[in-house]
Amino acid sequence: MSRLPDARRCQEWAEQMLSYARTAGADAAEVLVRDGSELEVKVRMGEPELVKDAGSRALGLRVLRDHRVAVTYTSDFAPAAMRQFARQSVELCELAEPDPLADLPEPHEMARDVPELDLWDETAPSLDAAQALRLAKQGEQAALQFDRRVTNSEGGICSRVMGATAFASSAGFSGGYRGTSLSLVVAPVCDDADGKKRNGYHWTASRFTSGLLDPEAVGQEAARRTLAKLGSRKIATCQVPAVFAPEAARALLGQLAGVVSGGAVWRKSSYLATREGTAIASALVTVVDDPLRPRAPGSRPFDGEGLAARPNVVVSQGVLRTFLCDVYSARKLGRRSTGSAGRGLGGGPHVSASNFVLLAGKTPPAELERLSEGLYVTDLMGFGFNPVTGDWSQGANGFWIDNGSRVHPVSEITISINFDDLWKSIDGVGNDLDTRGSVQSPTLRVSRITVAGT
């Protein structure tokens, strides 16, 4: 039942709702419409386990009256229902208190055009459930056949999302765009000698079918990663250098995105609140937020308030150059928006990174592992980050490095450091940028971290 999302039609709905809101008495309004379809299939131990195929459409409205804001959400597009919804939304404004900073952006701030970012794959719609099942099955099979010690599987999952987004604002913008994204994940399971199960996974994702890795390659790599965990054990409590694989480093970078957000800054919820213009990381670290990269997962031609999307250098050689701001946080901080607003259907605009990228360095990752002893971190667990203080402590899995090589897998430990110290003590940045997600990092090495184990 996958229907093709229609950005043009979404834009018409958005403009229609905008006019209903104005008629209902709103001083200003903005409307987000999303129309999309998802196909998700899962194969486990060679058999189809799930075929999910559905379309979905909804509308988010933000209305202002006398500087009072209401944010509402509906999935009913019948004209009478839309008109009633507009009226109810405007009435809700009465409950909020006037806040002039919450007004829509100034008309001169709005985007003038919608750049083409090559986010739509014309071949994606032709992928049907049978083909997706075949890809998932091939991926899983490659993992199961890779080694006899791969005894079980959490499955192969293939998914495709196609969506249209349209946005219309009474501040003077109306636009829309379409995008596709595809992914394949394979998650094998091995039995360890002590009876414990070891699981791992590997994934590929792209906006284009042609950008996906071969299912066999994904399955084989998933098996390799899982097998590498056999014999995993705790290590003694110690302080050592730590090398973060790109996937673990991505998690660190995602946490950094949270504390450079203007929203966290004016809320006094970031340890970086007073640090703009100062060194917050090692000089090896440069981070950009770039929404305009063609075909990239986090790209968007305009932001969640209808401002032109633009690249921002957030950290340049360790120095914090700017916080990322939407219009509200920018006004709170006495500055201009950086065009970094995200917008979900269920809530108002908020700061949201696009493609948040730590630029690759020059060092091959293998060189970063040349340590007399250290920890190689493959993934992190838990929620042990306090953005207010920078206290950081997370569960970790990985490998023990002895004399330059990974000697055994490690699990059931935590690693701790203050987040500020973590970024300042980065003494190596790999040349292996992982571009699969919207938060992208190469391998990173931290000179010293506390490991809690036995």
Next chain:
Amino acid sequence: MSQAFRSADRLGPNPLAGIDAVVAEQLLGEALAAGGDYADLYFEFRCGADFVLEETQVRSVGRVLVVGLGVRVLRGDATGYAYTEELSAARMSEAARTAGQIAAAGGQVTPMALTLIQGSDTYPVPESSLDRPGPDKVALLRRADTAARAFDARIVRVEVSLSEEWREILVFTSDGRLAQDRQPMLRLGVHAVAEEAGRHQGGRSGTALRRGLELFALPGHAPEEHGREAARIAVAMLHAREAPAGPMEVVLGPGESGILLHEAVGHGLEADFNRKKTSNYTDQIGKPVASSLCTVIDDATVGHARGSINVDDEGNPGQRNLLIENGILRGYLQDRISARHFHSEATGNGRRESFRCQPLPRMTNTMLLGGQDDPEDIVRSVTRGVYAKHFSGGQVNISNGDFVFSLTESYLIEDGKLTAPLRGVNLIGNGPEVLRQVTMVGHDFRLSEGTWTCGKDGQSVPVGVGTPTVKIARITVGGTRTP
């Protein structure tokens, strides 16, 4: 039937009013037209509102209205799923046929006549909070805000949020079940930030129960109490010191520590992982998996609790299930697919986030029952360790039981007394191993009334957790200070 579902005025006309047995039987027939063993329909109507107060101002009010139908067709262990937000005959029928594709060439069943499944109502509310005027709720936010600010001059920021939800569900199954439920949820949360000499700390407190606004008149539930509690934690943590690193004795405080149970044990007992033999509890029924002091239940019938459900999202009544009895594993949490696999009865744990999602075995309110020990004796028995009071959350690897929990308020225990507050503490361990390390269980069982939400396969559902005071003889504490 539409009578039973008539909503109060402010909720507006009920979009499910036109859905009856005739419509359902027609759709079930279409879903099974291509074959398949079983089909079900899940109609959902959700109406919600939220209020945020920041810097003493109501910054935003929100409203959400969602209606949809999810159609599921099973053939063996395989699921076909489709959904629609538009309840027109054409769209519903399209969803039914799409879900039915999985069953092509499968068996042939005919839907049975529908019988109403009646669960008891464990969360009756006199009136949905959504029917109350908005200013009443704004007044609640202000009370919490004022109390937090008044608590201490070092409180520099307070954010209070209130969200309310009214969900109505209608489930029809091809094996003849018809179930309905109305599920209210009211949540209040306070976040306070304290500042002293350039140092900041945050504290949170909140409650979430299946109640109307009468919730805030109950003892211990006044908004002021959450305002003060959030402020108290923020101020207490200003002088927290670095936590030790390494294995030691840990005392889990009553209530919230149940999050440890949820992660360390609960997920591993969800039957889908055991059916697929990917859980560390696979094939362990009847075997010891915990210290004999541990009896663990999952109970969907606790009055007004956040995790309670009258019926699950597959139309089975919510119930109280024994999981571990004096250390022996007794049962799993089942959904339909897994119950069929294990030839067991449904346990009422088939839950889903919304009509967009297929049901999975999920927890409701997961609890470690109280024991014999005096909580003060438990703390007194520790020479050097950590007392865990508030948690922000946890995560588990279901395959091997490794877990990690993050503490937001904890104290060093020295010579049987709580001394310094600690910052940035994690607990890490392995589910079965930690439960074997339980050496004392207090008689002070408490169900946390906090705002717990459990995520699995991308689906979030509200849950409850509870424990008495518990002593764990050895668990790794992830601090920054090495011995």
